Amino acid sequence: MTLQTISLNRSHGGAQGVYKHASRETKTDMTFSVFVPPHREGAKLPVVWYLSGLTCTHANVTEKGEFRATCAELGLILVAPDTSPRGDQVPGDPANAYDFGLGAGFYVDATEAQFAVNYRMWSYVTEELPQLIAGNFPVDPARQSILGHSMGGHGALTVALCHPDRYRAASAFSPIVAPSQVPWGIKALRGYLGTDKEAWRRHDSVALIEDGARLPDLLVDYGDADPFLAEQLRPELLQSACEKAGISLLLRRQPGYDHSYYFISTFMADHLRWHAKRLAA
Amino acid sequence: MTLQTISLNRSHGGAQGVYKHASRETKTDMTFSVFVPPHREGAKLPVVWYLSGLTCTHANVTEKGEFRATCAELGLILVAPDTSPRGDQVPGDPANAYDFGLGAGFYVDATEAQFAVNYRMWSYVTEELPQLIAGNFPVDPARQSILGHSMGGHGALTVALCHPDRYRAASAFSPIVAPSQVPWGIKALRGYLGTDKEAWRRHDSVALIEDGARLPDLLVDYGDADPFLAEQLRPELLQSACEKAGISLLLRRQPGYDHSYYFISTFMADHLRWHAKRLAA
Numbered sequence: 001m002t003l004q005t006i007s008l009n010r011s012h013g014g015a016q017g018v019y020k021h022a023s024r025e026t027k028t029d030m031t032f033s034v035f036v037p038p039h040r041e042g043a044k045l046p047v048v049w050y051l052s053g054l055t056c057t058h059a060n061v062t063e064k065g066e067f068r069a070t071c072a073e074l075g076l077i078l079v080a081p082d083t084s085p086r087g088d089q090v091p092g093d094p095a096n097a098y099d100f101g102l103g104a105g106f107y108v109d110a111t112e113a114q115f116a117v118n119y120r121m122w123s124y125v126t127e128e129l130p131q132l133i134a135g136n137f138p139v140d141p142a143r144q145s146i147l148g149h150s151m152g153g154h155g156a157l158t159v160a161l162c163h164p165d166r167y168r169a170a171s172a173f174s175p176i177v178a179p180s181q182v183p184w185g186i187k188a189l190r191g192y193l194g195t196d197k198e199a200w201r202r203h204d205s206v207a208l209i210e211d212g213a214r215l216p217d218l219l220v221d222y223g224d225a226d227p228f229l230a231e232q233l234r235p236e237l238l239q240s241a242c243e244k245a246g247i248s249l250l251l252r253r254q255p256g257y258d259h260s261y262y263f264i265s266t267f268m269a270d271h272l273r274w275h276a277k278r279l280a281a
Numbered sequence: 282m283t284l285q286t287i288s289l290n291r292s293h294g295g296a297q298g299v300y301k302h303a304s305r306e307t308k309t310d311m312t313f314s315v316f317v318p319p320h321r322e323g324a325k326l327p328v329v330w331y332l333s334g335l336t337c338t339h340a341n342v343t344e345k346g347e348f349r350a351t352c353a354e355l356g357l358i359l360v361a362p363d364t365s366p367r368g369d370q371v372p373g374d375p376a377n378a379y380d381f382g383l384g385a386g387f388y389v390d391a392t393e394a395q396f397a398v399n400y401r402m403w404s405y406v407t408e409e410l411p412q413l414i415a416g417n418f419p420v421d422p423a424r425q426s427i428l429g430h431s432m433g434g435h436g437a438l439t440v441a442l443c444h445p446d447r448y449r450a451a452s453a454f455s456p457i458v459a460p461s462q463v464p465w466g467i468k469a470l471r472g473y474l475g476t477d478k479e480a481w482r483r484h485d486s487v488a489l490i491e492d493g494a495r496l497p498d499l500l501v502d503y504g505d506a507d508p509f510l511a512e513q514l515r516p517e518l519l520q521s522a523c524e525k526a527g528i529s530l531l532l533r534r535q536p537g538y539d540h541s542y543y544f545i546s547t548f549m550a551d552h553l554r555w556h557a558k559r560l561a562a
Contacts, residue, residue, distance in 0.1 A: 262291065
């Protein structure tokens with residue numbers, strides 16, 4: 001697996017890179033970004049995964065996430081994958097909607113025939129890309145954590161719930177917590193996985209918790225001015241599931257904040273500090 | 282003068298707005314951004330002006346500048362104007378080059394007939410927009426400062442040198458310090474102001490200092506991996522002029538950094554703290 005460097009810029013004492021590679025999972029070229037903080041030669045660093053939301057690429061958080069100062073201070077690598085396969089040969093939404101297909105992979109391995117070849121974002125994010133990162137950057141694979149925004153918050157929570165031994169921390173901004181119960185999620189899970197709702201449960205954080213998945217704790221921030229809150233995000237469903245399961249959830253309602261990177265960047269440092277504590281040992 | 286709100290997002294405890302208005306100077310609509318930090322009702326806040334570089338709009342620093350956390354902490358308003366008039370009716374570079382015309386106003390009032398109607402960025406940035414800001418935001422006009430990047434560093438330094446009583450601090454990232462002596466500047470000053478080089482001197486920081494303009498001190502950062510350093514920026518010319526004039530210049534050569542917002546965002550907090558000290562009294 002060879003990496004092509006798209007750009008490499010010194011920033012906050014470290015290096016912000018953007019890379020491309022031919023993915024075996026998606027059968028397409030995939031682009032991602034990696035920030036490597038200043039570190040001593042030979043050190044192996046903890047790595048934080050950031051999964052992005054609908055319509056995003058690696059670039060949104062890389063440009064607007066305001067994570068580098070804190071990652072540099074705390075010695076964290078941050079990896080930001082793309083949100084779907086890309087390319088003219090990749091099938092998308094028939095109506096070119098923003099919430100399915102390109103830019104909307106939902107972090108699942110599709111089983112529906114039309115999408116199954118390329119839409120393998122679950123395996124890409126949990127298997128292929130971690131191996132590529134481990135082989136090319138100074139990471140300590142024993143110290144990984146994951147966070148994300150909206151669809152990427154869904155991705156981060158489901159990935160963490162399914163790999164409790166791999167990710168030492170998980171958190172999210174404005175996550176979709178119960179895709180089986182909300183319009184964005186129903187469209188995506190039906191489209192990628194078909195109509196059998198049993199297959200949806202391992203891609204639904206609330207269902208995973210109901211089915212016994214556990215994490216020691218979770219941090220979730222959302223803005224009370226988020227236009228998607230009541231219909232698509234529904235944090236109260238996660239709260240209820242965590243209460244029943246005995247999972248310690250720190251759920252923060254941030255007054256006046258919306259769904260944008262202006263919100264994410266405000267609380268990014270908080271999340272990274274929360275991760276760093278759990279990655280320190 | 283009425284303002285149209287394009288967007289308003291809560292961020293870092295304050296409000297990041299983007300606004301549009303019909304400019305009397307440029308005879309076009311002009312867009313700019315304003316960050317207002319959290320503050321007590323009725324307070325009048327110091328205001329920092331940020332002038333952007335070639336090809337930029339208000340959006341580059343607004344999205345990538347990483348200034349909001351520090352502005353919120355220090356109680357600074359930050360205003361980011363556009364870099365030129367815009368619109369189909371505005372004349373640009375005949376060859377559509379990036380370094381003249383749209384996105385490249387160079388912060389001068391053009392005198393060449395073709396450009397004189399719209400290209401009035403000097404008056405826009407020093408007169409019209411300050412009045413508009415003072416009338417619509419909680420600013421203390423007695424506490425203003427200015428900084429900028431590249432072409433905007435040129436703008437910030439020349440504006441400050443010509444208004445030593447108005448701006449309490451001036452600094453720059455990778456500024457063009459002697460436009461009369463470098464390709465970007467010669468093209469722009471000739472195009473906007475004509476061939477009489479005497480008219481160029483008040484839009485050339487080094488010439489202004491040679492002609493007697495003074496500031497108590499200046500902060501300038503540049504990256505030693507900046508591809509424009511030797512040909513276009515030439516910080517040594519500013520250093521020499523400041524030495525001869527007795528201006529205290531803190532000129533920092535940042536190893537490994539380039540000309541991008543990855544560089545700017547790294548040192549933004551430093552600059553804002555430097556400004557805040559001088560705006561405090």
